Amino acid sequence: MSVSSVDVPASVTGEPAGTLLPPGTRLPMIVQGLGFLADRRRMIQWLSRRYGGATLLRLPIFGNLVLISDPVLAKQLCSTKTDIASNIQPNLGRTLGAGSMFALEGQTHRRRRKLLTPPLHGKRIKGYEAIVAEEFAAESATWPVGESFPTLDPMMRITLNVILRAVFGADGAHLDSLRRIMPALVETGSRRSTLPDLPKFAERLNLQRRLAGHRAEYDAVITSLITQGRADPHVHERDDILSLMLQSEYDDGSTMTDAEIADELLTLLAAGHETTATSLAWAVERLSRHPEILADLAAEAATDDNPLRIATIHEVQRSRPVIDMFGRHVVAEHLDLGDYRIPKGYNVVVAISLLHDDSEQFADPQRFDPQRFVGAKPGQAWLPFGGGTRRCIGAAFAHMEMDVVLRELLRHFTVHTTTAPAERWHSRGVAYAPRDGGKVVVTPR
Template identity: 30%
Template sequence: MDLGEGWDVLLLVFLVVFVWYYIRETWTSGIDGKTPPGPRYIPVLTPVWTLWVFLRDGIWAATAGYAAKYGGFVRVWLGMEQTFIISSASAAAHVLKSSNYRSRFGNPSGLAHIGMHRSGVIFNNDVRSWKAIRFFFVKALYKEVLDRAAGVSAIATRRQLANIRDMASSNPDGAVDVVTLMRRITLEIGNRLFLGVNIENDLEVVDKINGYFAAWEFFMIRPTALQLIHPSLYRRHKTAVRALQDVVGKLVDKKRACMNGDEAEEEFSIPKGEHDFAAALIQAQESGQLSASCVRQCVTEMLVAGPDTMSVNIYFILLHIAEHGLEEGILREIREVVGDRDPTREDLNKMAFLDHVINESMRTRPVVTLVMRRAEEEDHVDGYVIPKGANVIVNLVAVHQDPRHFPEPEKFDPEHFKEKVPATQFMPFGLGPRSCVGRTIAPVQMKAVLVTLLRMYQLRPSRDHKSLDVSRNLSEHPTEPGYMFLYPRVDNS
């Protein structure tokens, strides 16, 4: 074979592969033969362009943009992977409740950089590994821990509120960075419930959690090859991940020392007789069930959950309370249900108005704006075929602002939740087998923090929701300090 014939063979192979790939990527159509809405598929160009849009705008902003342009069911590509954006409540509930979508998607090498590839529970994309590890998280959230969460949240909130004067003095007009305050509070709550050691510098840990989350967003869908273009950016995010991993590793070592009786951590220790999440993980490592890196990742995820999302949720809730004059109604409910004592879980369950305010805030200004899944089997949704291995993004914002279920959906109105809302129409923690493992404890913690704070301080926002600059990537976060004015109440009764 001469050189010319060799090139002919290579060209033929290329054309065959090209045609096969084109057919594979465009084959997905409706049961009646319709092609899913979305950008026209041009081999190589469309996958590269749509990936660029997601990287440029952020996952959530790109999702919202495609949904606004093409409707409730959209097909795009993330790199070379078909990805479907779903925005209707019925289709979202179908996907989230189905066992066909127990896996998440993300760049494997990127997930490995942040410790989540086949480890932890948040973005672990290996179903067998995820099920084994999730057992430890579910066991840690049993009734006794849920009951204790209300009191622990009140204690942690009061302890951290003692820092308000120092936090306010660092700002010329006396406003407090409430997002940072909430991150310190939720970190302490997570420590008291699931780790049980003394964290000597919580601000340092909060700062490292922020760096870790930025790296998480950076690595989630970014192809590894792009590090050739921005090697310094990759190194910076890898350094941020290692910084938090080193801190958590030391905290796990401290926990191990406490278990061996080498250190005393009386103030933060888990009460005897209660399930100890970190201790159970360490014991599983010692028996060969888990690796040291997996134990560290599980503790990391349990500690990160509060400062990452719950703290921002509480900040948004406080902004809504202040903007809409809801303090008096909540305080009246506190006096009627709780009185002067710390709230119990049973008390918090009776606080319907506070519940409505929290739910409406998470509906109109959610932190978690989307849910990511991967199809383990072929499925039919809204008259279209989702092939095995395809990615699915559930657009929670569109689901929660559907005017068929929520009249005047863009208006903040706690009355939206006066009547019970079906779980298939409001799903801030997801649904089904891969729903957020903290869905039962997060509301208890948020309500206890709010009750404790509002008893002690009056609120005045330094800005409103509309002027708030936010990042719209994996979730919605303020890109600047979350300042508010907090004034001590003259009459705490």
């Protein structure tokens, strides 16, 4: 960014005694907000170059904010107790609902997380692999042969159908309605999450108004499905996620309400398919520009092994993180973070994309190199799913989906390479996708 600024002193007048904040720009909040909205990737890169691993921002919606790109500070933030720093405010709960795990805090969040973890981990997700392969086969049968096409929308359809089948365990008119409703709901919700609500005179242009319409359609379908599930005498024989939610009990014997289930299902449907599909589109974009890696992966896909494929997934998520930041909100009188003392009411945000571009953590970070993860677990600076107590609960499910889709793609298609420049980043609101949708040319094997 080519703007001039004056550094904000580390001690800011008007803050509590003992406050020690990192440096930052004195540009007006509205100017900072417009820069963040127009191109937050370039803005945080500029801030990092100018101020280092921690800088102060003042933004609409999020208010006073400390942006960190130092892996040591990021690790410290992730391990901070929730009675000192809780979930960032505002958060995705304003889009997904008060009953979503994104909106819950403290003990309530821990109880819900414990309740919902089993269906998304371990042996249970192994049972969903066949669903992923089936949905890939059905969608890929429609792909144009020998012609360039964007993969983002097809991947969206695959991952949405997978999560719908995994959540509800069946097909039918209700699920057809959700297939129609969810794409618009997710797109509107993603954009609304990064924008303030407009004043009353502009209410007709407010994304919240459009989102409420989509949500009303969703609630009508989900309420019917929950009612059917509660009345199903064979619900105990089912293994879909909805039936598990209906049967699950907290330690005290209480259960989730219908409204809470609706919000959590929306969280799974929205957060559980768009990010995975976008990562898959990025994977295709990256592999089509790296023929040697692509050839090695194709050879591996002919076997039952997957270490290179898993390493490739890690490298795609490092080099092209779909979600570029996560954060916490200081709820104690202050948060001590490195040399800084951050007062109550501030948000502290980790810039994932800057951590992933750290040359001290990842050698030659601009190079796409899955070998860096072969036989090695990602380090503390690799945070595509966030970290700490609020790390994405669906990370294992997402990796399973990506693994199966890439395996099936490489087994059944030849992915043609290209010398075209890398696709640019495109903001879809919360997520970053390849600007051209991850275009590719494939032919059947």
